[in-house]
Amino acid sequence: MAVTPSNSLVHIVFRRQLDDVLLFNKGTSSITYDLVQTLRTYNLADYIASYVNTDTIPSKLAWKSLIRGSLQDVEQRKWSEMLSMKKANRYHNIQPHLTKNIIYDTMERNIHMRSHLQILIKILSVPENYYLPMMCELCNQVVSDSVEHIFMRCEQLVDQRNTLWDGLLDRFGVSAEVDLFNREDGDILEILLGKKWSYLDYDNTNDIDNLFMQVAGSMNNFIHSMKVDNRYQKDSILQHLTVMKIVL
Numbered sequence: 548m549a550v551t552p553s554n555s556l557v558h559i560v561f562r563r564q565l566d567d568v569l570l571f572n573k574g575t576s577s578i579t580y581d582l583v584q585t586l587r588t589y590n591l592a593d594y595i596a597s598y599v600n601t602d603t604i605p606s607k608l609a610w611k612s613l614i615r616g617s618l619q620d621v622e623q624r625k626w627s628e629m630l631s632m633k634k635a636n637r638y639h640n641i642q643p644h645l646t647k648n649i650i651y652d653t654m655e656r657n658i659h660m661r662s663h664l665q666i667l668i669k670i671l672s673v674p675e676n677y678y679l680p681m682m683c684e685l686c687n688q689v690v691s692d693s694v695e696h697i698f699m700r701c702e703q704l705v706d707q708r709n710t711l712w713d714g715l716l717d718r719f720g721v722s723a724e725v726d727l728f729n730r731e732d733g734d735i736l737e738i739l740l741g742k743k744w745s746y747l748d749y750d751n752t753n754d755i756d757n758l759f760m761q762v763a764g765s766m767n768n769f770i771h772s773m774k775v776d777n778r779y780q781k782d783s784i785l786q787h788l789t790v791m792k793i794v795l
């Protein structure tokens with residue numbers, strides 16, 4: 548624990564502001580109030596009491612460790628709750644822990660594909676079955692999962708989809724393609740959107756970038772095909788993706 552210089556002006560002002568916040572619930576527009584609220588949010592409020600009673604705070608190094616741990620715990624819980632409330636099971640399957648999204652790394656390395664890769668990241672967060680039912684404006688089928696329909700099922704997007712399979716075959720080989728095709732549609736889609744896949748070398752950024760850029764390019768082709776044939780029906784897939792701010 549580090550001892551603060553209790554006779555310094557900064558210390559005196561801070562203690563007065565802290566009293567305003569803790570005892571009188573005043574000073575709600577002060578930095579001190581924001582600090583207290585933040586500490587409360589991350590379950591670190593006990594350290595305020597400790598500071599008030601003993602004038603001591605943990606060392607800078609200890610603070611860093613405490614904050615990192617608390618922030619991770621709280622944000623992980625909030626993130627999991629958010630995912631479960633919106634039933635975004637796909638995202639949860641792909642990335643069960645709160646970490647930087649793998650597609651985001653590809654985007655940082657390939658700025659020229661930024662807009663296409665952003666669409667993939669947004670697609671991850673589309674809640675499954677959130678807007679039911681959806682009409683596919685290409686094949687006129689009512690679908691329950693618009694993202695899976697576009698990627699895996701729509702009969703009017705076979706040519707665009709084959710371009711994706713051909714690209715993956717060239718890059719990852721026959722056994723990887725066979726592995727993919729032996730899986731359920733939903734499972735294949737999750738791999739295309741970032742779920743761990745044994746055929747992908749995660750130490751090889753070229754491999755990773757190649758996969759996501761091919762998938763992003765295909766998604767752009769799918770959306771482009773929908774726009775070409777778009778009748779903008781209410782409750783259409785394109786309308787759905789527009790509402791979710793995936794297509795601008």
Ligand SMILES: [Zn+2]
Nearest residue numbers: 683685686701
């Ligand atoms: Zn369709």
